[in-house]
Amino acid sequence: MSDAWRIIEEEISKPSLFKSRESLMPEHLPDKLPHRENELRELVSYFKHLVYDPGSVSQRVLIIGGVGTGKTALSKLFGKIFTRMAREKGYSVSYVHVNCHRNRTLYNIIYDIARQLAIPLPPRGLSAKEMFDALLSYLEELDQYVIVALDEFHYFASVSRSEAVYFLARTYEAYEGTKHVNFMFIATDTSKLAFLDPVTEGYLLRHIIKLEPYSSNQLYDILKYRASLSLYDGVYDEDVLKFIAEYEGVDKGGGGNARHALEILLLSGDLAEKEGAKRILIEHVRKALMSLSREIVSVSEVIRYSSLHELFVLLSIVRLLRRSGRKEVKMGEVEDEYKLICETYGEIPRRHTQLYEYIQNLSKAGVILAQPSGRGHRGRTTLITIHYGPLDALENYIVELIKKRRELGF
Ligand SMILES: Nc1ncnc2c1ncn2[C@@H]1O[C@H](COP(=O)(O)OP(=O)(O)O)[C@@H](O)[C@H]1O
Ligand SMILES: [Mg+2]
Incomplete structure (x- = not known):
């Protein structure tokens, strides 16, 4: 039997840790909201x-x-x-x-x-x-x-x-x-x-x-409830939920953000599953925490409804910043990169004024920081930067979102 056959078969028959992955997604509306x-x-x-x-x-x-x-x-x-x-x-x-x-x-x-x-x-x-x-x-x-x-x-x-x-x-x-x-x-x-x-x-x-932002105890109850809907029994234990709740609880210096806590649990489950583990371990949670900064979680919420071309613009900025390693990039560079991205996706680029508006919108929403270049630059331009990270996680998220948006056709 070929290697590919074996690999595909193995992957297909791997038991899932989730009985309903959807019910951990931010869109899912649960039947009750503990502590509200x-x-x-x-x-x-x-x-x-x-x-x-x-x-x-x-x-x-x-x-x-x-x-x-x-x-x-x-x-x-x-x-x-x-x-x-x-x-x-x-x-x-x-x-x-x-x-x-x-x-x-x-x-x-x-x-x-x-x-x-x-x-x-x-x-x-x-x-x-x-x-x-x-x-x-x-x-x-x-x-x-x-x-x-x-x-x-x-x-x-x-x-x-x-x-x-x-x-x-x-x-x-x-x-x-x-x-x-x-x-x-x-x-x-x-x-x-x-x-x-x-x-x-x-x-x-x-x-x-x-x-008010949630305390660790409240987040623990929320996680426990949502885990019971989405994960099989025995796949997670109290300690894993407590670990996440303590990380995010406002009383322990976290943001008290239930979305963040639930996304950490979801990603931990995904990582455990990918490794073929039978249970979610604290180590999986630690790995999830590395790639899900608080800023990325809140930005992902903001851009969930951005238009396709606004996402293209953001993707251009993220790619340029990653590639160049500079602390900021210029409007003109973003525009060139944006045109390339449009080409790859077979979309007609929007005009300069429209791009400028997208950039202003993203800046107002706190996704990027755009400001006029001021002195020291030849000619005036807009300088654009992103202060949080990791950018590769953000890039992946945007690419996924673009894919979904194109499938749905808007
Ligand atoms: N008390 C709660 N019990 C269960 N799930 C909650 C609770 N509060 C928030 N969530 C979940 O956390 C996520 C973020 O909540 P959301 O209502 O989108 O927050 P906001 O609109 O304030 O940013 C959603 O998946 C939501 O279902
Ligand atoms: Mg909301």
Whole structure:
């Protein structure tokens, strides 16, 4: 029998450590969120009117918390169960979750809300405001109520003009009729919203739910629950989970980030499996920690919704920085590398102004640092750098993401 046959056969018949690898992925929405019970109750208290006296108020709640504190999971879980219960009680309440990284303009946000509600709108020709009015009348006509969660709202607030933010925040201002839309604004911190005028700020900051970073004990419970869904019994033991929980727990100097903790567990499992080990060992966790810096985890979240060409630009920067070993690279160099990458992928390169915008966006989102060259350089240019690493891990992640994006065709 050939060597290749044996190798392939061996690999195929290797038992997996995961019974459901998907349920450790960041997209997976679990059925419960240990240590977020009080916050869930708080959310209910704010939206309860929807099952008693719908239309009486248009509620606004701001959910604040660092990366991986469960903001997205909490709001989605609440939305899923709350709307189901409301329907059982005979109220037509829907929940829509809009990611402002993916939808960066008021127009796209409103369009996405309508799309998720399956509200027929003409595809072109309406302004954002007209579209929103159409949406409101439609809801009114059907007597439907909506909770709109605007996730990564700080990003929208930082890239769009303030009128757009006011527009959303002040929906129904001084309006006496039935109110069909309620908002949940989700952001990492309030400081990024502070530039808003006092009235708008008042609308946004009236009801705040703050999610604190998780302690090691809390992370241990979370890991234990998620491990029980995703890994076979006997594949992991308490010590492995404790080790991760202590590394990440805020009380032990970690970030208190559940996403990071879960990704470490996932990668440890992958590494153990690759080695053909029967169990995840502390050593696998140590290896996983080497390649999953906190920064890479939070950046991977930010770029998950970047467009294909924005990813090409980022890939150019990462490759140039790796290859040159310099601390920063110039805009012109990035542009050349970007064109090469487009060629490899058979895509038509975007224009200079568009690239410049991608770079500014990536910089605002904290993925890269772009600044004007200042003196000492011949001609002015933009200098671009990345302060975290390892870059090979980041490069792999971007390449994977590009592959997925192309398979899905957007
Ligand atoms: N209390 C919790 N129990 C179980 N899983 C959690 C909990 N909090 C967060 N997670 C998981 O951690 C990951 C990050 O949570 P997420 O809601 O995306 O954080 P954020 O939106 O604040 O960055 C997700 O996979 C989520 O399911
Ligand atoms: Mg989130």
